[in-house]
Amino acid sequence: xxxxxxxxxxxxxxxxxxxxxxxxxxxxxxxxxxxxxxxxxxxxxxxxxxxxxxxxxxxxxxxxxxxxxxxxxxxxxx
Amino acid sequence: xxxxxxxxxxxxxxxxxxxxxxxxxxxxxxxxxxxxxxxxxxxxxxxxxxxxxxxxxxxxxxxxxxxxxxxxxxxxxxxxxxxxxxxxxxxxxxxxxxxxxxxxxxxxxxxxxxxxxxxxxxxxxxxxxxxxxxxxxxxxxxxxxxxxxxxxxxxxxxxxxxxxxxxxxxxxxxxxxxxxxxxxxxxxxxxxxxxxxxxxxxxxxxxxxxxxxxxxxxxxxxxxxxxxxxxxxxxxxxxxxxxxxxxxxxxxxxxxxxxxxxxxxxxxxxxxxxxxxxxxxxxxxxxxxxxxxxxxxxxxxxxxxxxxxxxxxxxxxxxxxxxxxxxxxxxxxxxxxxxxxxxxxxxxxxxxxxxxxxxxxxxxxxxxxxxxxxxxxxxxxxxxxxxxxxxxxxxxxxxxxxxxxxxxxxxxxxxxxxxxxxxxxxxxxxxxxxxxxxxxxxxxxxxxxxxxxxxxxxxxxxxxxxxxxxxxxxxxxxxxxxxxxxxxxxxxxxxxxxxxxxxxxxxxxxxxxxxxxxxxxxxxxxxxxxxxxxxxxxxxxxxxxxxxxxxxxxxxx
Numbered sequence: 001x002x003x004x005x006x007x008x009x010x011x012x013x014x015x016x017x018x019x020x021x022x023x024x025x026x027x028x029x030x031x032x033x034x035x036x037x038x039x040x041x042x043x044x045x046x047x048x049x050x051x052x053x054x055x056x057x058x059x060x061x062x063x064x065x066x067x068x069x070x071x072x073x074x075x076x077x078x
Numbered sequence: 079x080x081x082x083x084x085x086x087x088x089x090x091x092x093x094x095x096x097x098x099x100x101x102x103x104x105x106x107x108x109x110x111x112x113x114x115x116x117x118x119x120x121x122x123x124x125x126x127x128x129x130x131x132x133x134x135x136x137x138x139x140x141x142x143x144x145x146x147x148x149x150x151x152x153x154x155x156x157x158x159x160x161x162x163x164x165x166x167x168x169x170x171x172x173x174x175x176x177x178x179x180x181x182x183x184x185x186x187x188x189x190x191x192x193x194x195x196x197x198x199x200x201x202x203x204x205x206x207x208x209x210x211x212x213x214x215x216x217x218x219x220x221x222x223x224x225x226x227x228x229x230x231x232x233x234x235x236x237x238x239x240x241x242x243x244x245x246x247x248x249x250x251x252x253x254x255x256x257x258x259x260x261x262x263x264x265x266x267x268x269x270x271x272x273x274x275x276x277x278x279x280x281x282x283x284x285x286x287x288x289x290x291x292x293x294x295x296x297x298x299x300x301x302x303x304x305x306x307x308x309x310x311x312x313x314x315x316x317x318x319x320x321x322x323x324x325x326x327x328x329x330x331x332x333x334x335x336x337x338x339x340x341x342x343x344x345x346x347x348x349x350x351x352x353x354x355x356x357x358x359x360x361x362x363x364x365x366x367x368x369x370x371x372x373x374x375x376x377x378x379x380x381x382x383x384x385x386x387x388x389x390x391x392x393x394x395x396x397x398x399x400x401x402x403x404x405x406x407x408x409x410x411x412x413x414x415x416x417x418x419x420x421x422x423x424x425x426x427x428x429x430x431x432x433x434x435x436x437x438x439x440x441x442x443x444x445x446x447x448x449x450x451x452x453x454x455x456x457x458x459x460x461x462x463x464x465x466x467x468x469x470x471x472x473x474x475x476x477x478x479x480x481x482x483x484x485x486x487x488x489x490x491x492x493x494x495x496x497x498x499x500x501x502x503x504x505x506x507x508x509x510x511x512x513x514x515x516x517x518x519x520x521x522x523x524x525x526x527x528x529x530x531x532x533x534x535x536x537x538x539x540x541x542x543x544x545x546x547x548x549x550x551x552x553x554x555x556x557x558x559x560x561x562x563x564x565x566x567x568x569x570x571x572x573x574x575x576x577x578x579x580x581x582x583x584x585x586x587x588x589x590x591x592x593x594x595x596x597x598x599x600x601x602x603x604x605x606x607x608x609x610x611x612x613x614x615x616x617x618x619x620x621x622x623x624x625x626x627x628x629x630x631x632x633x634x635x
Contacts, residue, residue, distance in 0.1 A: 046409035064286035
């Protein structure tokens with residue numbers, strides 16, 4: 001599901017939960033890795049990835065949003 | 079009962095939403111000496127449709143465009159921003175737009191990243207270009223810092239939910255703190271409210287079924303400003319004119335004009351008339367002005383339509399990637415890298431996205447950004463009679479803040495807004511939602527609303543019978559939602575209230591779409607298939623007065 005936090009790298013600063021425009025994260029307690037509580041409400045904006053000083057977050061684009069593409073030189077691919 | 083903070087927050091200028099227009103309103107009001115609070119649903123550093131950046135700022139720079147501002151106005155009306163706007167507001171905007179460009183540049187948003195005023199993208203061959211290319215990835219941090227430096231108080235995780243008026247003037251507002259699991263209701267005493275809550279998304283089904291948050295613009299923007307304004311008696315305008323955006327298929331993103339390529343059919347033939355060889359100056363404006371090209375080709379069986387960047391020069395491709403980064407599209411770029419999607423080799427399919435409300439369908443304002451309610455101002459993507467997206471938000475946000483602070487200076491004291499009957503009424507209503515032990519979730523209600531909007535007030539066909547039926551179904555849904563919605567915490571309460579705001583917006587769309595008995599743009603009436611020249615110079619407004627709805631046609635200004 002959208003953001004994935006590497007708990008080994010996370011220092012529980014809470015920035016991702018604080019800045020998420022869609023409130024995907026919830027911190028149950030301070031100083032704990034936030035929970036990805038509402039993954040289906042992710043906008044894929046990447047703010048959490050960009051603002052994580054520990055580079056502990058990756059974003060997984062869900063399958064329904066896969067980018068459809070074809071080889072440009074394959075005229076029949078369309 | 080919901081927890082209520084008994085101590086009202088007293089502030090001269092209260093701003094609903096800390097996006098581009100909200101922060102600009104805050105900065106200008108503070109510069110005029112007013113006390114300012116920005117009440118923001120998320121965090122102003124990363125909220126709203128400009129959260130992670132932008133790279134095009136509409137503006138008029140005399141040293142580039144010459145002395146006649148009409149040159150820029152003409153291009154604006156022929157661009158994707160469209161002609162559903164008052165020319166007087168467009169003029170005011172353009173005459174101040176360069177000042178805002180200079181402000182941003184001075185504060186640390188690079189408006190001249192390549193050394194000169196550079197106008198590339200969103201452009202027709204042989205025409206003047208009005209979209210300034212800039213490096214906006216840090217815009218929200220810079221504007222947040224600039225507001226704080228001026229003493230603006232930013233209240234993050236505190237969306238406003240209701241405006242309080244007395245004798246037709248703004249006296250306060252209600253908000254809900256969603257910082258913790260338990261919501262806390264907050265009351266504001268204020269002299270002015272500036273509504274800057276942005277676009278309205280989640281009203282129609284998004285590209286992927288069930289994925290309501292896969293939207294090009296910020297899905298937390300759900301018409302709060304429009305709905306609050308309407309409930310408080312303000313006029314909405316152009317609500318019946320649908321608007322759609324386009325971009326990569328299924329991964330809904332803004333930024334089509336940042337792509338430097340040519341839209342092509344499967345055989346490699348360009349679908350638009352504008353360019354055959356892409357350059358950074360032009361790109362392919364087809365998707366701006368004919369975004370139904372994607373469904374048109376699809377329905378005819380000639381699709382899909384792709385963007386092809388394989389003939390773009392290496393320098394222009396680097397420029398495009400740089401633009402996408404500054405526009406905030408880093409998630410898409412990382413995804414493409416990880417999936418091996420290579421612009422030098424692959425074509426990407428594009429599509430038209432679902433209808434949503436942006437500028438030119440929303441709150442009616444005057445030259446000072448004031449509504450018909452005294453002390454109530456609005457700016458940015460929720461304004462109904464003007465549109466210039468981020469640049470419009472910056473410029474009219476600034477105007478709104480200045481106007482609000484001028485009014486605040488004229489008014490001596492504060493009213494006891496907490497005594498307004500609406501405060502008790504809302505407290506009771508929010509408590510009911512929280513106290514229920516079961517019931518439909520906001521998601522059920524939101525999806526039901528989307529199917530009604532899509533099927534009865536969509537963009538393929540509208541008619542009196544369909545619209546009347548849809549309005550009836552929407553009102554049934556709203557009644558049901560008001561009495562059964564269930565929220566277990568602050569997050570779901572916020573989403574419930576967003577969904578109810580969306581229903582209010584939807585209702586005004588039905589009412590105005592019924593009244594516009596003609597076909598115009600994407601408002602396609604099967605029972606009135608012609609575009610009526612007598613309505614060419616008019617706009618339609620809708621407002622609520624003592625529970626009655628009033629629809630009015632007025633001349634363009």
